[in-house]
Amino acid sequence: MSITMKADGLTGFVTLDNPPVNAIGKAMREGLMEAVKWAERENFDRVIVTGAGRAFAAGADAREFDGAALEPFLPDVCDAIERSFVPWVAAINGVALGGGAEIALACRMRIAGPKAQIGLPEVTLGVIPGAGGTQRAMRLCGLESALEMIAFGRPLRATEALKAGLIHAVEVDPVDAADMVNTEELQCVVPTWELPPPDHDEAAFTAIREKLAKRSPGQVAPLRAVEVVEQGLTLDFAEAMALERATFLELKQGDQSRALRHMFFAERAAKPPKDLPSAPELTEVAVVGGGTMGAGIAYACLSLGLPVTLLETDADGVERAEANVGKLIGDGVARGRLSEDGEEALRARLTATTDYAKAANAPLAIEAAFEDMEVKKAIFAQLDAALSPDAILATNTSYLDVDEIAAGTRDPSRVLGLHFFAPAHIMRLLEIVKGAQSSPKALATGYALGKLLKKVPVVAGVCDGFIGNRIYSRYREAADTVFMDGSTPWEVDEAMVNFGYAMGPYEVADLSGLDIGYAARRRQDATRDPNRRYIPLADRMYELGKLGKKVGAGWYRYPGGGGKVEDPIVADLALEEAHFAGIERTEYDEAQIVERLTLAMINEATDVLAEGIAQSAADIDLVTVFGYGFPRWRGGLMHYADTLGVPQIVERITALQAEDPVAWKLSPVLADCAERGLSLAEWSPV
Numbered sequence: 001m002s003i004t005m006k007a008d009g010l011t012g013f014v015t016l017d018n019p020p021v022n023a024i025g026k027a028m029r030e031g032l033m034e035a036v037k038w039a040e041r042e043n044f045d046r047v048i049v050t051g052a053g054r055a056f057a058a059g060a061d062a063r064e065f066d067g068a069a070l071e072p073f074l075p076d077v078c079d080a081i082e083r084s085f086v087p088w089v090a091a092i093n094g095v096a097l098g099g100g101a102e103i104a105l106a107c108r109m110r111i112a113g114p115k116a117q118i119g120l121p122e123v124t125l126g127v128i129p130g131a132g133g134t135q136r137a138m139r140l141c142g143l144e145s146a147l148e149m150i151a152f153g154r155p156l157r158a159t160e161a162l163k164a165g166l167i168h169a170v171e172v173d174p175v176d177a178a179d180m181v182n183t184e185e186l187q188c189v190v191p192t193w194e195l196p197p198p199d200h201d202e203a204a205f206t207a208i209r210e211k212l213a214k215r216s217p218g219q220v221a222p223l224r225a226v227e228v229v230e231q232g233l234t235l236d237f238a239e240a241m242a243l244e245r246a247t248f249l250e251l252k253q254g255d256q257s258r259a260l261r262h263m264f265f266a267e268r269a270a271k272p273p274k275d276l277p278s279a280p281e282l283t284e285v286a287v288v289g290g291g292t293m294g295a296g297i298a299y300a301c302l303s304l305g306l307p308v309t310l311l312e313t314d315a316d317g318v319e320r321a322e323a324n325v326g327k328l329i330g331d332g333v334a335r336g337r338l339s340e341d342g343e344e345a346l347r348a349r350l351t352a353t354t355d356y357a358k359a360a361n362a363p364l365a366i367e368a369a370f371e372d373m374e375v376k377k378a379i380f381a382q383l384d385a386a387l388s389p390d391a392i393l394a395t396n397t398s399y400l401d402v403d404e405i406a407a408g409t410r411d412p413s414r415v416l417g418l419h420f421f422a423p424a425h426i427m428r429l430l431e432i433v434k435g436a437q438s439s440p441k442a443l444a445t446g447y448a449l450g451k452l453l454k455k456v457p458v459v460a461g462v463c464d465g466f467i468g469n470r471i472y473s474r475y476r477e478a479a480d481t482v483f484m485d486g487s488t489p490w491e492v493d494e495a496m497v498n499f500g501y502a503m504g505p506y507e508v509a510d511l512s513g514l515d516i517g518y519a520a521r522r523r524q525d526a527t528r529d530p531n532r533r534y535i536p537l538a539d540r541m542y543e544l545g546k547l548g549k550k551v552g553a554g555w556y557r558y559p560g561g562g563g564k565v566e567d568p569i570v571a572d573l574a575l576e577e578a579h580f581a582g583i584e585r586t587e588y589d590e591a592q593i594v595e596r597l598t599l600a601m602i603n604e605a606t607d608v609l610a611e612g613i614a615q616s617a618a619d620i621d622l623v624t625v626f627g628y629g630f631p632r633w634r635g636g637l638m639h640y641a642d643t644l645g646v647p648q649i650v651e652r653i654t655a656l657q658a659e660d661p662v663a664w665k666l667s668p669v670l671a672d673c674a675e676r677g678l679s680l681a682e683w684s685p686v
């Protein structure tokens, strides 16, 4: 039944019990229906409902969402609880989210533990509350708070929920407190559905819609939730419930909800394989290089409470490294993330030095130095000599051959790649690059650090750019081709922002610095297919010193160090280069730009999958969403590809071959999927 029931005198105790987080499936709904009847039969003076383990209830079981809704439906369960003559009290011991919160809101009273959270995060799964959440929340905590809570899905801490009027009390032992409530007092509490809805407030709706346009562009569910709240103000409770339910059921079947559910479960499936050994305890970490990446990694480790030895080449380097980490610590304090005590403790755990011997006891070293093979090899030789032979040695390289780096060490099995994304203390993706000889212990250590840092770990094989940068370089190439042949950087950026990226590829390049891409291209010169079209625009920019935002000019100009403005000189570059190359430029509309850039990525990603560089399509989705800003609500690159349909993709890429057969050479896996009628998610080598 997924619940337990126990009588104690005139009180019925109901415990939601479906480990690990009491997701509400059919069995629990049946159990609750049964419990309502049981309580009435027994004529209790109250029912106290709580959750087993760490959660009250995490919401409806999202694994049921793929199929048709199964009876009994949660809104009916909530109604039965609310309208029962036996008053129910929710003792919210942990998170009460989505349907879990809706059960609590249907109870006559809600008492939360100090660590409880209550919220309606349905929009993060692409749906809206479907069991009365929109209607009950606005009756309890007013229009503004309810709109914020429903449209953004951020749960409230117990004290916030109390302030908002969503719950009645915060108590250390909520079950005990629920038991102590005076019976008459309890009987006098008006059931939520009987409360009048708040008055319409035009300003509140305008404000939330404006915020959504900025913070959740492209997403359907938040706007639909706002609509349901607004219409609910003038409908009676039952009609409003019917509207909410119909909207929930419609959205549940939609592409965005499927995509967001896919991401939710893919993120949780990103775990170490079961057969990995346990990792050595991470008692301290050595980081080599105190530049942007190294400082970010060091800061992230320091924030975990780990002592960090930050290794540099000379005294100036040490000073710079200390300043870089110091700045991150200062930012942490300014944003209220660190108390002053925390700040001091963090600083005390940092040793910046040129002396590798100071890192002798570190079980893990992460090199984050300049992207140059010789530099890296020299660093690994020093680490090899200074650290214990058991220590795991990781490189944060974005492109370089991990096997070549490992080959220079005494024991290549303890070398792997740990590819962080800037800013390293914020970005959630961690590519764990498995070299040909990386040992299970080395991988386990990568996963262990990822878990401590709350990263999303994805294993990648060795190739130029691993999973993410390899796909991204095709995206960049397609963008430059579109620019060269007819568009402008700002048109490309606008198209990709409208697609759902926070920033387009040119604005991103300006932020990272155009010198980074230039160095990568020079490294690839020797191995580049001579038959592949080479777009010289980015090289021209480099030669003109337009290195991006840091120098005030890149693809855009940044007058006075401020916001970006379009630069006609940059647009003219493409006219000039196209003229010399004898290209007749054409205009691309937004849909064509999006198609070319996404198809280029999909084709490359499919090769990445075929070569075993990525272990699954879902891993590519995680990489593109958590490392490169692909819109989560499209489910990641491969899920998006499956939404388009493999046969349609094959048809479009084949058509584009007329323009450039090399760049649009079809990935054999796409052809294979089309032939076997498989989606990319279903594909595996035969």
Ligand code: 3H9
Pocket: 020, 021, 023, 055, 058, 059, 060, 061, 062, 063, 074, 075, 095, 097, 098, 099, 100, 102, 121, 122, 124, 125, 127, 128, 129, 130, 131, 133, 248, 265, 268, 269
């Ligand atoms: C909803 O309620 C709609 C209603 O309004 C209307 C209905 C009619 N379903 O995250 P964790 C699994 S929509 C299925 O690692 P944590 C999760 O996959 C729902 N499974 O733990 C994982 O499985 P595994 C609205 C779920 O402590 C395991 O539980 N609710 C669900 O870091 C542990 O999860 C939400 O959006 C679910 N709803 O975080 C809340 N939730 O062990 C979604 C979890 O096999 N959930 N699982 O990998 C969360 O935010 C977090 O899971 C939570 C726990 C904070 C609860």
